[in-house]
Amino acid sequence: MAAASGPQGDQLQLEATSESCWQLWQAVRAKRPLVHCITNFVSMDIMANVLLAAGCSPAMAHSLDEVESFVTISSALLVNMGTLSSDWVAAKKLAAKKAVELGKPWVLDPVGCGATPVRTASCLDLLACRPTVVRGNASEVLALAGAAGSSGVKGVDSTAASGDAVEAAKSLASKHGCVVAVSGEVDYVTDGQALVAVRNGSPLLTLITAAGCSLTALIAAFLVVAPGQPLMATSHALAVFGLAAEEGLQLAPRPGPGSLRVALLDCLHLMERAAVVEGARIEVVS
Ligand SMILES: Nc1ncnc2c1ncn2[C@@H]1O[C@H](COP(=O)(O)OP(=O)(O)O)[C@@H](O)[C@H]1O
Numbered sequence: 683m684a685a686a687s688g689p690q691g692d693q694l695q696l697e698a699t700s701e702s703c704w705q706l707w708q709a710v711r712a713k714r715p716l717v718h719c720i721t722n723f724v725s726m727d728i729m730a731n732v733l734l735a736a737g738c739s740p741a742m743a744h745s746l747d748e749v750e751s752f753v754t755i756s757s758a759l760l761v762n763m764g765t766l767s768s769d770w771v772a773a774k775k776l777a778a779k780k781a782v783e784l785g786k787p788w789v790l791d792p793v794g795c796g797a798t799p800v801r802t803a804s805c806l807d808l809l810a811c812r813p814t815v816v817r818g819n820a821s822e823v824l825a826l827a828g829a830a831g832s833s834g835v836k837g838v839d840s841t842a843a844s845g846d847a848v849e850a851a852k853s854l855a856s857k858h859g860c861v862v863a864v865s866g867e868v869d870y871v872t873d874g875q876a877l878v879a880v881r882n883g884s885p886l887l888t889l890i891t892a893a894g895c896s897l898t899a900l901i902a903a904f905l906v907v908a909p910g911q912p913l914m915a916t917s918h919a920l921a922v923f924g925l926a927a928e929e930g931l932q933l934a935p936r937p938g939p940g941s942l943r944v945a946l947l948d949c950l951h952l953m954e955r956a957a958v959v960e961g962a963r964i965e966v967v968s
Pocket residue numbers: 818819820838839840865866867868869882883884885887888892893894895897923924
């Protein structure tokens with residue numbers, strides 16, 4: 683199995699440990715991967731700033747006549763289904779197919795899947811383009827798996843808990859040969875067989891629009907330096923993002939979504955080894 687490349691180009695064999703998480707993040711910071719983001723209007727600013735703060739180089743490009751060229755010069759692709767429109771879907775599918783053709787990691791964020799038939803159909807279209815990783819909230823993952831049932835979806839927000847979507851995530855991962863991450867109070871990551879739990883984060887993140895979108899883009903960056911290890915790379919990105927939020931809450935005297943949005947960027951930029959080694963909570967459940 684291919685291993686992650688460390689800051690000195692050495693090969694990291696990733697583990698479900700906080701030290702491994704730190705090492706992989708250092709590899710991301712050292713490489714500063716160019717992440718091509720085809721994303722919704724709401725998320726563009728915070729996603730680009732989260733990637734910059736975490737040590738990456740973001741580029742938002744969605745034009746049908748440019749996406750293939752941009753995938754070619756990038757290290758990873760993020761496809762986000764928010765603010766849906768048909769001409770953008772065509773560009774997303776073209777970009778995804780180019781990423782697969784070039785063997786580059788690409789990640790799908792099925793924003794609001796289940797909210798409307800056309801949105802669900804578009805998310806399924808992109809799922810059929812073979813993403814490396816899918817990251818969504820519980821309602822989105824349930825809807826993608828056709829298991830939403832009566833729980834329904836409230837726009838882009840989840841009405842279900844992440845634990846409710848673990849079986850749906852495993853089914854999707856097995857069927858599509860990808861990794862599926864379900865975010866929530868506990869983030870779960872599965873390749874269809876193994877299941878990893880990440881216990882970092884804050885409920886306040888759900889009050890920062892596009893926090894989840896930005897998290898998915900960070901996963902794309904972590905995949906770049908961990909070829910062949912998408913399960914662990916995804917788990918490490920989830921831990922880093924959630925931990926940055928926890929650290930951010932310490933910075934504000936009376937933290938709210940506005941101060942956390944700012945503090946999150948500062949913590950992603952400033953966080954050092956001790957905070958990650960002491961704070962990242964990654965566990966192999968099965
Ligand atoms: N109850 C919670 N406790 C701690 N962290 C949470 C909670 N709910 C969501 N998060 C975190 O918020 C971020 C966004 O997750 P979520 O809101 O599920 O995604 P989305 O924004 O796509 O709906 C993730 O890092 C997740 O771990």
